[in-house]
Amino acid sequence: MCREVSLLKVNELSIYSKEMNLLSPLSFELTAGQLTGVIGASGSGKSLLAQALLGSVPRGFTLSGEVSLPQGQRVAMSAQSASVLDPLRRVISQLMRRISPGADNRVSQLQTVNISRKIAACYPHQLSGGMAKKALLAQATWQQTDFVVADEPCCGLDTSSATELYEYLARLASEERRGILVISHNLKHLLTVADDILVLKEGRLVEKTTPDKILKGLCAPYTYALWQAIPGNWRRTDAAVA
Amino acid sequence: MLQLRNAGLEYGNTQIRFPDLTLSPGQRLGLFGPSGLGKSSLAKVLAGIEPLSQGELTLPDFAKGSANPVQWAIQQSEFAFNPRLTIKQSLRESWRGDGFMVLLDLYGVEPGWLNRRPSQISGGQLQRVNLVRALIPSTEYLICDEITAHLDMITQQQIWQALDEEAYRRKLGLLVISHDEDLLNLVCDDVLHWTA
Numbered sequence: 001m002c003r004e005v006s007l008l009k010v011n012e013l014s015i016y017s018k019e020m021n022l023l024s025p026l027s028f029e030l031t032a033g034q035l036t037g038v039i040g041a042s043g044s045g046k047s048l049l050a051q052a053l054l055g056s057v058p059r060g061f062t063l064s065g066e067v068s069l070p071q072g073q074r075v076a077m078s079a080q081s082a083s084v085l086d087p088l089r090r091v092i093s094q095l096m097r098r099i100s101p102g103a104d105n106r107v108s109q110l111q112t113v114n115i116s117r118k119i120a121a122c123y124p125h126q127l128s129g130g131m132a133k134k135a136l137l138a139q140a141t142w143q144q145t146d147f148v149v150a151d152e153p154c155c156g157l158d159t160s161s162a163t164e165l166y167e168y169l170a171r172l173a174s175e176e177r178r179g180i181l182v183i184s185h186n187l188k189h190l191l192t193v194a195d196d197i198l199v200l201k202e203g204r205l206v207e208k209t210t211p212d213k214i215l216k217g218l219c220a221p222y223t224y225a226l227w228q229a230i231p232g233n234w235r236r237t238d239a240a241v242a
Numbered sequence: 243m244l245q246l247r248n249a250g251l252e253y254g255n256t257q258i259r260f261p262d263l264t265l266s267p268g269q270r271l272g273l274f275g276p277s278g279l280g281k282s283s284l285a286k287v288l289a290g291i292e293p294l295s296q297g298e299l300t301l302p303d304f305a306k307g308s309a310n311p312v313q314w315a316i317q318q319s320e321f322a323f324n325p326r327l328t329i330k331q332s333l334r335e336s337w338r339g340d341g342f343m344v345l346l347d348l349y350g351v352e353p354g355w356l357n358r359r360p361s362q363i364s365g366g367q368l369q370r371v372n373l374v375r376a377l378i379p380s381t382e383y384l385i386c387d388e389i390t391a392h393l394d395m396i397t398q399q400q401i402w403q404a405l406d407e408e409a410y411r412r413k414l415g416l417l418v419i420s421h422d423e424d425l426l427n428l429v430c431d432d433v434l435h436w437t438a
Contacts (some may be wrong), residue, residue: 041394042366058361080365080392083319119278129317129388130277150364155391156317158276158421185245185366185394219435231424 007032007073007179008053008147015048015057015203022050024204025065032146033048034138037190039226040200046183047080050149050218053181073147077200078140080151082132085124087157091135093121098142102116114164129156137165141172146173147179154189162186166193188230191215199223243267244288244312244383244415249297260297261436265383268413272426275436281419282317285385288417289314294366302382308337309336311382315389317419323360329371330356334373345374348404350397366392372402377408383415391420394423402429 008030015023030036038046039116043195048057049231054077059064086094095109110120113134125130137153155161159212166182170193173180184190190196191211199206199222207220214227244265249257258280265271275281286292287299289312302311313388316322319436323332333342333356346353349370355363363371369392376384386405390398406429409416 039394041397042369042392042393043364047364060362082318083320128278128280128282132318152392156277156388156421159423161277162421185392185398187395226395229399231395231398231422231428234399234428 001175004177006068008075009066009068009133010053012064012069013049013063013067015045015052015063016078017061017062022203023063023170026205028198028208029179030147030179032179033173033177034168035182037197038181038183039185039187039190039197039223040206041202042185045202045203050077050151050181050183052078053149067208069147074143075147075149076117076140076143076145078124078137078148078150078153080155080180082124082129082136085132085135085139087124090120091115091122091124091127094115095120095135095138095142096195097210098139109138110217112141112168114161123139129157130161133157134165135141137169138225139171145178147181149183151179151183153182154184154186163192168208169193182212187214187226188232199226243300244302244389245298245300246288247298249287249294249299251280251287251292252430253283256285260287260388261434263357263417263434265303265415265417265427267382267415268338268409269432270409270430272433273417273436274421274423274426274433276438277421279321279436279438281436282387283312285316285387285417285419288312288383288385297433301391304380309378309380311380312385313376313378313381313383313433314385315373315376315387317388318393319368320360320365322375323368327359328357328359329363332360333371333375336378341379342374342382345377348408349374349401353428364392366397368395369393373405381414383417384409385417385419388421390425398425 010023014025037142042047051057052063056138115134119131140148166189169180172178201222203236206222209219213219246263249260289301351370373389390401418430
């Protein structure tokens with residue numbers, strides 16, 4: 001029997017400031033070859049969780065608990081905001097610094113995230129919101145780390161581009177056996193690609209579930225409410241909200 | 243009335259040809275199209291931030307020194323705030339007072355965020371603040387550029403319900419830019435499909 005190797009362990013991780021507890025102690029494991037989604041309301045601690053997995057939180061916040069990786073394994077992150085791109089360097093120049101030795105040539109690398117040469121030659125301020133997202137994702141995935149955390153990687157992208165990028169992330173998990181954690185508010189997309197879904201609410205873990213269970217309604221009431229609030233399901237939700 | 247005819251924009255070697263559109267008071271027009279086509283550039287033109295290279299743009303008149311009646315709720319709200327100011331200071335700049343307080347609850351903005359700086363609240367929280375800032379009393383047309391793209395589904399639904407009531411009450415013209423066709427079909431009267 002093939003047993004999946006645990007890649008990243010989160011044990012009693014919490015984040016707090018002087019005024020409040022932003023992330024209640026939570027524990028979970030992420031495995032190689034799997035795409036795990038994180039969903040929850042904005043401000044529920046999703047991005048803080050991502051930062052904590054990289055061992056950093058904003059100034060004024062305190063982190064406790066443990067995030068452990070097997071020795072030598074690394075995590076890369078695709079940030080939510082394009083403000084992390086260097087405004088003074090062309091996109092291609094920033095991306096090439098991330099290519100691992102021995103990787104395919106630059107053109108085929110650009111194709112993985114569907115960035116044209118013309119776009120790659122732009123400066124960050126010349127990119128559309130969607131193109132900036134692709135550049136951020138490329139910057140993270142090209143580093144060939146064992147683990148990739150993608151914070152809202154497809155927010156602002158049209159449906160077909162978002163589908164392409166989600167499928168690309170799923171391939172990184174299934175074919176390259178990398179562990180992928182995707183933070184998103186878009187449950188509709190996560191349901192199509194995720195193996196597992198962590199649901200956060202107000203800084204605590206509601207449940208770890210699967211797309212199949214959500215679609216069958218075998219999930220926590222909050223998770224089901226998130227599913228019902230997908231615009232295509234609004235008519236059913238209106239009655240529930242009222 | 244907001245109207246765009248035979249309009250285009252040039253950025254160096256890049257040329258954008260905009261679709262013709264008309265937005266009347268109280269109308270909700272959706273704009274749907276692939277990433278990178280120039281939807282946010284169109285928003286900049288309509289908000290008077292970017293001058294057209296060609297074509298005609300009709301905008302409502304407003305007195306010099308007063309706020310533009312066409313407001314743009316920008317997609318990347320992290321770029322829309324002065325990082326040195328608190329949220330309350332930014333809102334007071336646009337509202338010229340504390341009139342925004344009545345909208346906070348409707349749009350899910352918690353009073354506790356007001357004394358924080360933009361970097362100290364999440365992207366989705368900043369997006370809601372940005373919407374409240376754009377809804378100053380003089381606004382007649384609002385360009386909603388992916389305004390709920392960073393929000394969870396439940397909050398997204400609450401925001402659109404609040405904006406729907408506000409737009410109806412104030413007869414606001416809404417241009418709704420989104421990649422979610424289901425959303426556009428639900429909140430707009432018409433949807434303009436813009437293709438390359």
